[in-house]
Amino acid sequence: MNRKLQRLAVFALMVVMLGTFVGAALAAEPHTDHQWDEGVWDKEPTCTNGGIKKFRCTVSGCSEEKYVNTDPLGHDWGEWSIPKASNCTESGTKERICSRYAVCGGKDSDIVMPTGHNWGPWLPKTGEAADCTTAGKEVRSCGNAGCPVKSETRDVAALGHNYMWSVTTQPTCTEDGVRTGKCSRCNDTETEPVAKYNGKNQSQGHTFTAWRDPKDTEVEKSRICQTKVRECTECGRLEIANLDKPKHVVRKTTKNGKTYEWFMREPATMNGPGRAVQTCKYCGKVIKSREIKFEGGRYNIAVTAFGPRASAINSALFGLNDRLIPVDFTKIEEQVFALVTDDGILVGEMRVSVMDDTVSVSYQMNDSQTIVSQAVFYMFPDAQSITAADLSDPTRAMPFGTTLPLNGQTYGVIAARLVVNYNAENSANRAFPDSGIYLDGATNNATILQEMTTNLME
Numbered sequence: 459m460n461r462k463l464q465r466l467a468v469f470a471l472m473v474v475m476l477g478t479f480v481g482a483a484l485a486a487e488p489h490t491d492h493q494w495d496e497g498v499w500d501k502e503p504t505c506t507n508g509g510i511k512k513f514r515c516t517v518s519g520c521s522e523e524k525y526v527n528t529d530p531l532g533h534d535w536g537e538w539s540i541p542k543a544s545n546c547t548e549s550g551t552k553e554r555i556c557s558r559y560a561v562c563g564g565k566d567s568d569i570v571m572p573t574g575h576n577w578g579p580w581l582p583k584t585g586e587a588a589d590c591t592t593a594g595k596e597v598r599s600c601g602n603a604g605c606p607v608k609s610e611t612r613d614v615a616a617l618g619h620n621y622m623w624s625v626t627t628q629p630t631c632t633e634d635g636v637r638t639g640k641c642s643r644c645n646d647t648e649t650e651p652v653a654k655y656n657g658k659n660q661s662q663g664h665t666f667t668a669w670r671d672p673k674d675t676e677v678e679k680s681r682i683c684q685t686k687v688r689e690c691t692e693c694g695r696l697e698i699a700n701l702d703k704p705k706h707v708v709r710k711t712t713k714n715g716k717t718y719e720w721f722m723r724e725p726a727t728m729n730g731p732g733r734a735v736q737t738c739k740y741c742g743k744v745i746k747s748r749e750i751k752f753e754g755g756r757y758n759i760a761v762t763a764f765g766p767r768a769s770a771i772n773s774a775l776f777g778l779n780d781r782l783i784p785v786d787f788t789k790i791e792e793q794v795f796a797l798v799t800d801d802g803i804l805v806g807e808m809r810v811s812v813m814d815d816t817v818s819v820s821y822q823m824n825d826s827q828t829i830v831s832q833a834v835f836y837m838f839p840d841a842q843s844i845t846a847a848d849l850s851d852p853t854r855a856m857p858f859g860t861t862l863p864l865n866g867q868t869y870g871v872i873a874a875r876l877v878v879n880y881n882a883e884n885s886a887n888r889a890f891p892d893s894g895i896y897l898d899g900a901t902n903n904a905t906i907l908q909e910m911t912t913n914l915m916e
């Protein structure tokens with residue numbers, strides 16, 4: 459043993475003795491939940507190899523330690539660099555290195571695939587373009603910068619004409635027409651037939667005359683006035699259309715050399731006027747119509763019992779056409795009064811019969827054909843108290859034939875209101891003016907009116 463080794467042995471012995479002494483003085487309680495420190499690398503990891511980390515327990519007096527294996531770091535790749543760029547048809551390469559390249563030598567490379575061409579449209583090749591009748595070439599270019607090919611060319615067949623067609627001669631119902639095509643590129647023209655419309659049994663291509671009135675051999679008689687016709691001068695097709703406004707024609711007949719166009723539709727009677735019409739000789743429609751009066755017929759004429767006019771007796775009755783008659787109820791007898799129309803014709807009689815304290819009023823027409831459409835009478839105690847409203851009050855209007863109690867009444871005023879159709883030609887209905895002759899055939903009406911007026915005014 460040389461001196462150097464002797465010194466080392468003495469030092470080692472002292473360390474062991476000191477350790478034993480300190481251990482004996484500071485020994486910790488035994489435990490299993492060690493408090494590990496942050497650890498220190500026992501062996502550092504690299505990109506591709508794992509490392510080993512050593513941990514110690516920090517609890518005072520515990521000398522426990524452990525070793526833990528760690529994963530490799532993996533390479534830390536940088537950006538790709540392009541040592542050789544790709545283009546439309548050729549591939550390129552790319553590379554990248556690890557940031558710890560100096561230690562690990564990590565390096566990665568890959569192929570970049572070709573991009574393919576970016577072709578534009580095919581276009582006619584200048585100087586060699588195809589036209590309607592000649593084959594030619596067309597060319598297209600790649601839009602990618604750096605393309606090794608740049609463009610390509612191909613053969614194209616002649617384009618053929620591009621005709622735009624229009625009918626230049628219209629076909630008719632019997633003749634073909636013509637259509638002409640003009641090439642939009644070279645102005646070449648071509649013609650083709652257009653089939654005719656094929657005769658009468660279809661609607662197109664005809665050459666019509668102007669519209670005219672139909673003949674009775676062309677349409678039903680009843681439609682002659684409602685229609686118009688035209689025909690094709692080529693094929694004879696006949697077209698019939700309705701007129702907007704019918705052209706009726708008045709029907710006429712000739713009798714004994716005289717021409718008539720009015721016909722009796724409904725004869726006139728006492729009930730009312732009749733009707734004569736003009737009709738269309740084709741469709742029978744009534745074109746004109748007019749009333750036919752009964753010869754002598756007077757319609758809806760007001761009738762009153764003949765006496766002084768009410769308006770002259772009582773100013774409250776001004777404007778009314780009524781007449782008033784005074785009646786004496788003191789004698790048991792039948793008194794007769796004239797019934798006169800507004801137009802001054804005597805058409806009948808009113809009878810006032812006084813019995814034992816009753817009176818009944820009736821009437822009779824001179825002509826049994828006279829039609830009475832309305833007939834009432836009014837009875838008042840005197841002329842002065844009558845109002846216009848009384849004479850239109852339906853509750854005061856009494857039908858003829860009514861018998862009334864008199865209750866001692868000795869005097870009354872009667873107004874009659876009738877409406878008739880009468881025949882002025884019948885001699886039973888005679889003129890009865892205020893200045894004419896009364897029912898007795900002798901007394902002047904003016905005298906009768908004067909007497910009645912005096913009586914009514916009392």
Ligand SMILES: [Zn+2]
Pocket residue numbers: 491492493515516517520521522
């Ligand atoms: Zn511990």
Ligand SMILES: [Zn+2]
Pocket residue numbers: 505532533534556557558559562563564
């Ligand atoms: Zn690396």
Ligand SMILES: [Zn+2]
Pocket residue numbers: 546547574575576600601602605606607608
């Ligand atoms: Zn290209």
Ligand SMILES: [Zn+2]
Pocket residue numbers: 590618619620641642643644645646
């Ligand atoms: Zn052409």
Ligand SMILES: [Zn+2]
Pocket residue numbers: 631632657658663664665690691692693694695
């Ligand atoms: Zn035709």
Ligand SMILES: [Zn+2]
Pocket residue numbers: 683684704705706707738739740741742743
């Ligand atoms: Zn007609």
